[in-house]
Each structure stands twice: as C-alpha cells, then as structure tokens.
Amino acid sequence: MHSPRAVRALCCFWGLVLSGCVRSLPAPEEARASEAAIAAWEEQRSLAEGRLVALAERGSPAVRLRALRALARIQDPSTVGVLLKAVGDGSASVREEAAFALGVMALSWEPLQEEEKARMTRALLAAEAVEKDEGARRALLEALGRLATPDAVARLGARLSHETGELAGRAALALGVAMRQGATMANVPFARAGELLRVSQPESSRYGGAYLLANAKRAEALPGLRRCLGDEAPDVRALCVKGMGEVGGPEDAAVVGARLADEVPRVAAEAARALAKLASRCVGDCTALDALAGMAPRAEHVARGDSAAGHAWLALAQQGLPEVGRRVLVSLRRALQEALPAAVSDVARDDVLNLDCRLAAAMDRQRGVLDEVLRCGGERIPEGWRLALGLQEVARSSVSKGAVGAVRYLTHPDARVKLAALAVVSAHPVREAAEPVRALLSGADAVVAASAASTAGVLRDMRALPGVRALAERVPEEPDLAEPVASGWVALAGKDAEELLRSWLAHPHANVRRVAAASLSSLTGKPVRAPHRALPEDARRSEAAAPGTTLTFRTRKGDFTVALDAGAPLTSGNLVALARQGYFRGLTFHRVVPDFVAQGGDPRGDGEGGPGYSIRCEITRRAYRRGVLGMALSGKDTGGSQFFFTHAPQPHLDGRYTAFGEVTRGMEVVDRLLEGDTLIDVGVSP
Structure with missing residues (x-):
C-alpha cells in the first residue's frame, strides 16, 4: 500500500533515474523499487508521464514483465506500440507477456478502432510466424483469437489444418473464442477440428476441437459433435452436447436425451438445454419433448438432497420451451409436487419449490402473462422473488399481452419486482406505463431510478425528460448510473444530450468515460474515443491480501x-x-x-x-x-x-x-x- 506522498516520491526518483541524472541502485533494490512504482502507477491508472512505458522498454526482464502487465490492465491504446515492439524482444518471457497484453487490449471494454486492430494483427502474425518458444507462441495464438480479424482467423485456420497435437488444439480453441467475438468462419477447417476429437488425441486437443465446434453453430460441425457425445472427459462431452442444441436435428434428440442421465450434472444440464433448443424447431411429433418428459422420475433425486441433479431442471427452465412443450412443463411440475413430501430436509424442500417456481416462470413466458408464479412455492418462497422471476420471464416472451398487467408492479415495495416490471415494459412498451415509470425517476432507489430513465427513453415519454436530466446530472457523483441513464438521456434529449455527455469524457471513472464515448458515437454517427485519465491522488485504494490467504x-x-x-x-x-x-x-x-x-x-x-x-x-x-x-x-x-x-x-x-x-x-x-x-x-x- 503506497500513500500519495510515497507515490510522488517514487515517481520523482524514477524520473531522475531514467533521465540519467542519478546513478541506479544495485540491481535487486532497483527491481524492487521499480516494481513498487509500477504497482502504484497501475492502481492509479497512470502512465507516469512516460515512465511506465520506459520501464516496459528498458527495465530488467522482471521489471519489463511487471510493466507490461500494468499496461495490459490500464488499457490505453496509445501504448500499443510498446506492446507490439515487445513481441519481438530477446526474452521469451517478455514476448509471452507482451502477447498476453495485446490479447487483453483486443478485449478492451472500449472497442479498438479498425486501424488499431489491423496494426496489431500484422505484428502478431509476423511474430507468430517465427516464434519458437512454446509459451510465447501459445499466447500469440490466444491474442489472435481475441482480435478475431479475418487475417487472424485465417492464420489460426492454417495452424489448425497443418499442426498436430497441442498446437492444433490451441488454434481450435482460439478460433472458438474468435467466433464468440463475431468473426466470420467461412473458411475454417471444421473437418480438421472434428479429427481432434478422436480418442487418441490428448484431452486438451479434444477440448479445443469441441470448443470450436460447439460455438461454430454451423452444420459442418455436426459430424464431429456426434463423435464426441460420449467422450470420457466431462468438459468435452458437455461442449459437444451443447453444440448439438445449436445444429442438431430431430434425429439427434434420442442420443442427446441419453445424456440427461449423465453422471456429471453439468453434462445433464447441457442436455436439457440442448433438447429445449431442438424442441423449438420441432414440427409434428417431437422426440426432444418426449426425452425431456422423461426427466420426471429424477424429481425424487432432488427431494432426497441431490441438489446438483436440479441443474438439468434449472437449465431447462432458463432456456424455456415453446407453447407446444407446455405439457412437459406441467408434467415436470407435477413430479416435483409429488416428490415434495419425501424431501429429506428444509434445504431439499426449498430446492424442490424453487425449481417448481422456475418452471412456473417458464410457463408464464410461453404466454407472456404473469400467472403460474402467483401460485407456486407455497409459503416458503418469498413473494418478491417469485414475482421478479415471473416478470423477468414475461419480459423475454415473444408475446406482449401481459405488459399492461405488469404496470401494476411498478409500484411494488420490493425493488427486485420494480426492476423486473421495468424490464417488461421496456421489452413490450405500453402507454399505460409512462406515468408510473416517470414517478420512479425521483425515487430513493438510485438503481430503480436509473432503470426507469432507460425505460422512459424506450417509451419516448418526453414528459420524463426533466427527471432523466436530473439523473444525468447525478452521474458524476454516482458513476454506476451511467449506462442506463445515458440510454434514456440520448433517446429523449437527442442532440441536446451531447454537451453533458462530453463533460463525462473527463470523468475519472473509466466506465463513465466509456459510456459517454459509446453514447456520443451513436448520437453523432462518428467514432468517439474516451481519453485516458489517471485517477486523482485521493481515489480509494485497496489493501492487498497477504500471500497464502x-x-x-x-x-x-x-x-x-x-x-x-x-x-x-x-x-x-x-x-x-x-x-x-x-x-x-x-x-x-x-x-x-x-x-x-x-x-x-x-x-x-x-x-x-x-x-x-x-x-x-x-x-x-x-x-x-x-x-x-x-x-x-x-x-x-x-x-x-x-x-x-x-x-x-x-x-x-x-x-x-x-x-x-x-x-x-x-x-x-x-x-x-x-x-x-x-x-x-x-x-x-x-
């Protein structure tokens, strides 16, 4: 922990050392002093007027590693150049850390601009082409996956095609991450990924292949996914079951259904989720629904205290079923009710009742009306939790007829219920909601007020503008309000929102600046980059945990x-x-x-x-x-x-x-x- 005075002293000292005005300390003491300064600058989110970058370039290997980690955490795009330079360093550990830092920059909460991504891609491709160290090369592949540019995907595809074992698995894993980043997968060798799933391959390679195929959501992934549904590694077969829900057909429902009895609960949960997805594509007879109905006898497992068995039920309820699957939800709820008297403890009884309410909420989602959750849970499940759960599912419904009924819950005393009701009227706007939403803008609960501001924007309620403005003016003192308030402020104030949003760009809290930049980019149609700012010296500091805690x-x-x-x-x-x-x-x-x-x-x-x-x-x-x-x-x-x-x-x-x-x-x-x-x-x- 460093006081502001200590931070200033360290900064001044290292300014003199790096400028050559004083002699360096002995190497061990110099490294310790450097690392202490870096830690202080990092927590302050300060580049220390170039001193942090200088240590990343000219310090000892240990100091450079620490400085590169600090730059990754600070995430200032102006420092990309030093990271790109470091991937060509003579030290393999420094190259690996620089590649990791570039991967972190690629995932920055404030998106990189296309020219920045292109520059990073070129440097990473050049470095990966000549890298011999295993750790550094792995970090380079990970960074390419996080960048997810077309050239990065092409290189990863080439590595998947032509490498073997661990490296091919790493390339497949990086491609799976790139897919989740929105990369185009038109030329990815999915057949080669399927070959990684052979039992002769190490588990890490099988996992990489399964991760890519599960996230690809393409028909070409099907042969490989079918091959690994019985893999000996639970994480691999869970991914393969998950992928089947995305691209499988009616003919796959029986084999996916068999995984409902998997000895590992998370695999069974993926099977329930996958079957629900397959059921949404059923026409006529539906094997997927029949398989899900077969879960009913397992209600007894939950009642006997096997809470992990409830994960499959929870996954199904969260995924939801189309209206044609209502009979399945009814039968599963009946099974839970029949198992309830055999509950071995209060904990088991609560598990059964919570799952019943979860399935009730899934039924309410089907029809878009709060109904079944009003009667679930007996007297053990709190009303606020039940109502919030049901309203959240109604908000997700494709049917909007329950929106008017949700308006009454905007005045409920439980904040969770208010927030869920706001979600309903945001998803399914009705004019009856405008006045009660407006009233929430001045309420004591800042979280509810901010959500109301966002909802007022969706409703286009211009009478709410003064209340939303008042909340926008509170953001500098209450940074957590920024995102929902900005949404409502932009929707209602239009171009007039720009001046206040630009003032947020100078805020010390990074997320306020990020929200301001994103809002201004949307409002003006031109990309706006939030400037980097160090935290003030009196910003709250955290105490470090002792090693071994x-x-x-x-x-x-x-x-x-x-x-x-x-x-x-x-x-x-x-x-x-x-x-x-x-x-x-x-x-x-x-x-x-x-x-x-x-x-x-x-x-x-x-x-x-x-x-x-x-x-x-x-x-x-x-x-x-x-x-x-x-x-x-x-x-x-x-x-x-x-x-x-x-x-x-x-x-x-x-x-x-x-x-x-x-x-x-x-x-x-x-x-x-x-x-x-x-x-x-x-x-x-x-």
Whole structure:
C-alpha cells in the first residue's frame, strides 16, 4: 500500500533515474523499487508521464514483465506500440507477456478502432510466424483469437489444418473464442477440428476441437459433435452436447436425451438445454419433448438432497420451451409436487419449490402473462422473488399481452419486482406505463431510478425528460448510473444530450468515460474515443491480501475453500476486507447458470448491488478453468462485491474478467448451489 506522498516520491526518483541524472541502485533494490512504482502507477491508472512505458522498454526482464502487465490492465491504446515492439524482444518471457497484453487490449471494454486492430494483427502474425518458444507462441495464438480479424482467423485456420497435437488444439480453441467475438468462419477447417476429437488425441486437443465446434453453430460441425457425445472427459462431452442444441436435428434428440442421465450434472444440464433448443424447431411429433418428459422420475433425486441433479431442471427452465412443450412443463411440475413430501430436509424442500417456481416462470413466458408464479412455492418462497422471476420471464416472451398487467408492479415495495416490471415494459412498451415509470425517476432507489430513465427513453415519454436530466446530472457523483441513464438521456434529449455527455469524457471513472464515448458515437454517427485519465491522488485504494490467504464459504449445503491469487492482491484484499466485516452474511447466490457460473455477493439480490465503491481490474494469467473465482463486472474497473465461480472452463472470459482464486476443497458444494441459496458467512484464514 503506497500513500500519495510515497507515490510522488517514487515517481520523482524514477524520473531522475531514467533521465540519467542519478546513478541506479544495485540491481535487486532497483527491481524492487521499480516494481513498487509500477504497482502504484497501475492502481492509479497512470502512465507516469512516460515512465511506465520506459520501464516496459528498458527495465530488467522482471521489471519489463511487471510493466507490461500494468499496461495490459490500464488499457490505453496509445501504448500499443510498446506492446507490439515487445513481441519481438530477446526474452521469451517478455514476448509471452507482451502477447498476453495485446490479447487483453483486443478485449478492451472500449472497442479498438479498425486501424488499431489491423496494426496489431500484422505484428502478431509476423511474430507468430517465427516464434519458437512454446509459451510465447501459445499466447500469440490466444491474442489472435481475441482480435478475431479475418487475417487472424485465417492464420489460426492454417495452424489448425497443418499442426498436430497441442498446437492444433490451441488454434481450435482460439478460433472458438474468435467466433464468440463475431468473426466470420467461412473458411475454417471444421473437418480438421472434428479429427481432434478422436480418442487418441490428448484431452486438451479434444477440448479445443469441441470448443470450436460447439460455438461454430454451423452444420459442418455436426459430424464431429456426434463423435464426441460420449467422450470420457466431462468438459468435452458437455461442449459437444451443447453444440448439438445449436445444429442438431430431430434425429439427434434420442442420443442427446441419453445424456440427461449423465453422471456429471453439468453434462445433464447441457442436455436439457440442448433438447429445449431442438424442441423449438420441432414440427409434428417431437422426440426432444418426449426425452425431456422423461426427466420426471429424477424429481425424487432432488427431494432426497441431490441438489446438483436440479441443474438439468434449472437449465431447462432458463432456456424455456415453446407453447407446444407446455405439457412437459406441467408434467415436470407435477413430479416435483409429488416428490415434495419425501424431501429429506428444509434445504431439499426449498430446492424442490424453487425449481417448481422456475418452471412456473417458464410457463408464464410461453404466454407472456404473469400467472403460474402467483401460485407456486407455497409459503416458503418469498413473494418478491417469485414475482421478479415471473416478470423477468414475461419480459423475454415473444408475446406482449401481459405488459399492461405488469404496470401494476411498478409500484411494488420490493425493488427486485420494480426492476423486473421495468424490464417488461421496456421489452413490450405500453402507454399505460409512462406515468408510473416517470414517478420512479425521483425515487430513493438510485438503481430503480436509473432503470426507469432507460425505460422512459424506450417509451419516448418526453414528459420524463426533466427527471432523466436530473439523473444525468447525478452521474458524476454516482458513476454506476451511467449506462442506463445515458440510454434514456440520448433517446429523449437527442442532440441536446451531447454537451453533458462530453463533460463525462473527463470523468475519472473509466466506465463513465466509456459510456459517454459509446453514447456520443451513436448520437453523432462518428467514432468517439474516451481519453485516458489517471485517477486523482485521493481515489480509494485497496489493501492487498497477504500471500497464502484463503476464504471458506459456508452454505446450508456445505462449505468450500478458495485459495486467493497472489497475482491479484488488491482484488483478493477487497474480498477479504468485506468478509471480515461480515458483509456476505445472509446474501444469496442470486444467479446460477448450470455449466457456466454461480454468482453471489450482491446485497440487493437482483444483480445490481455492490458495496458503494468500485475497484480496479487486475487481469491475471489465470485461465478460467473449472472452479475459478472471478470478479463480476459491468465495465472497466467496476468490480465491487459480486463474484462468481465457474462450473466448467470458460475461455472467453480469460483476459477480460479478473480471475483471482480457485476452489481447493468442496467443489461438489459449488455444484450443488441453486438460485437463492444463502451464504451463512465467509471466513478468512489466516
């Protein structure tokens, strides 16, 4: 932890050293002083008037590595040149770190301009063509995938076609990430990706091939996907099942349905989700629906305390079924009700009732009307949670007839319900909503008010303009309001919104500047780039977590332990400080997406809450494998108290969300978590 005075002293000292006005310290002391200065500049988001770039270019290898990591985290496009130069460095470790940093820049929350992407692509292609070091080459392939330009995709396709083993698998994985970035896949060798799925290939290569095919959403992927549905590795077969939901046909429903009985819950969850997608394309008899109806006997597993078995049910409910599948939802709900008397504990009973309400909400989505959730859950499931859940699903409905009925919930005392009702009238605008939405603009709940501003813009309610303006003027003091308020402000004020938005470009919070630049680009039709700004010296600082610190999460379903990452000491330290305050006691895992993440830490319980401040991102080299702890974000440097745990590898999150720990004991407890599960407490050790 460095005080503002210490930061100034370090900056002044290194200004003299780098200018040659004083002799350097002995090498070990010089490295320590340099790394301390870099850490301070990084947290302040400062380039230190060129001194940080100078250390990235001329420091010792260890200092250059640390400086390159800081530049990746700061993400100022003006520093791309030094990163491009570093991919040709004489040190393999420096080249690898520079490639990683360029990949992080490619995923910047404020999109790069096309000429910047083209420049980065040329340099990365040149470096990859001659790179011999395995780690550096892997980082270069990852960076090309994150850039996702046509030339980058072409090189990755060539590597997939002509390389073997680990390198071909890495190329396939990078292509899968590029696909998620919106890259064109017209000339990708999908047949070659399918060959990586042969049992003779190492698991890492099979995973890369499966990741590409699952995310391709192209018919050419089908042969390979069918080949790996029974792969011995759960992560591989889960991806293949997932891909079948995108491109499979009626003839695939039976084999996908067989995976509902998979011994690994996340694979079964992907099967339920895939079958729901196949059912949406059914004409006439539907094998996919028949397979889903066969889940009914497994309700007894949930009642007997096997919470992880509920992931397949949750995945189905979240995906939803067309109206023709209503009979399946009815039969599954009946099975849950019949299993309820056999529930072995209050926890099991709550799981059964929560899943029943989830399926009820899926039924309400089918008809676009809040109905079934009004009667689900008995007296154990809180009304606010049920209503919010049902309204969220009505908002997703293709049927709009329930929008007028949702208006009444705009005055509900529960903020979660208000937000969900706002989502409904945003998705299905009705004039009856204008006045109650307008009233929310001046409410005490800033999150609800900001959402109302966005909804007022959708409704084109010009009478709401003064209230939206007032909220826009609050953004400099309440940065979390920026995105939804900007949406409403631009929609209602038009060109008159420009002056205030331009003032946001000078705001110290990176996300406010990002929102302003995106809004101005949309408003003016010309690209606007948010300028880089260092944080003021009095900006909130985080205390670092001590090396070796662990957290133990206590839930009603058991405990699990997380080892925190020394590479993200400030992010880790923030969670440690909150845990020691008892901040997490009684909070829920408000978001659980099977085979993806379990997310918690929100005091509001609706995904919009935090501790009242934000922390800076600390992107690390830790990959999002199964069981990794990540920081939930809504933009650059917007971390707070919300965290998530991955159920399975998530390569598209690497280099974008701070990964700062990993489950070391009790991963089976994470697998048992369902929406609404409560944290008893989070303990810190030592």
